[in-house]
Each structure stands twice: as structure tokens, then as C-alpha cells.
Amino acid sequence: MFTRIVYLTLKTNAAPEFAKVLEQDVVPKLRAELGFQDELLFISAGGPDVVSISIWDSREGAENHARSAYPQVLGFSSASSKERPASRPASSAIPPCTARGLPNS
Numbered sequence: 001m002f003t004r005i006v007y008l009t010l011k012t013n014a015a016p017e018f019a020k021v022l023e024q025d026v027v028p029k030l031r032a033e034l035g036f037q038d039e040l041l042f043i044s045a046g047g048p049d050v051v052s053i054s055i056w057d058s059r060e061g062a063e064n065h066a067r068s069a070y071p072q073v074l075g076f077s078s079a080s081s082k083e084r085p086a087s088r089p090a091s092s093a094i095p096p097c098t099a100r101g102l103p104n105s
């Protein structure tokens with residue numbers, strides 16, 4: 001399992017539109033990519049700070065996304081963000097919890 005973490009600061013009052021576009025446009029495209037598992041979006045309450053975490057089967061899947069589709073995501077986010085998003089990869093040693101509960105040990 002592998003994660004890609006993106007940090008950005010939104011323009012004033014852009015959070016609702018940003019979340020809507022991510023949910024309606026970006027995540028469906030991510031779901032079509034090989035190795036994509038899920039997307040988590042955190043927007044600070046009443047503030048402009050955003051953390052977006054995409055979860056992938058492997059580093060290769062996340063890196064393929066970074067090379068192919070991520071530039072399109074940057075284009076979409078430029079309308080809502082104050083600056084270019086910063087991203088970094090991160091390995092995950094523990095599988096995420098699911099709606100069914102904690103993974104079996």
C-alpha cells in the first residue's frame with residue numbers, strides 16, 4: 001500500500017467548489033486508474049488549508065498517476081488554490097481501516 005499526500009491553500013470561499021469538483025470530476029477519473037483505492041480530503045474548518053490523501057496498491061500506481069493524470073489535477077486546482085499544491089509520497093505499513101472494521105491480523 002502506498003499513499004500520495006497533497007497540501008494546498010485555497011482561495012477565500014473556494015472550499016465548497018473545490019470539494020464538489022474533486023468529488024464529481026477528479027475522484028471518478030482516479031477510480032479508472034490502475035491501482036487506485038481511495039481518496040481522503042481534509043479541509044480545515046473555516047479555513048483555507050487542505051490535505052488530500054490518495055491511496056494506491058503500490059508505489060508504481062501512484063507514480064504513474066503523478067506522471068499521467070496529476071498534471072490535469074493541477075490545472076483544476078489552480079482555479080481554487082492560492083499557490084501550486086505541494087505533494088509527497090508516503091509508504092503505508094498498515095492497511096487502512098474499512099467500513100467493515102479493522103483488518104484481520
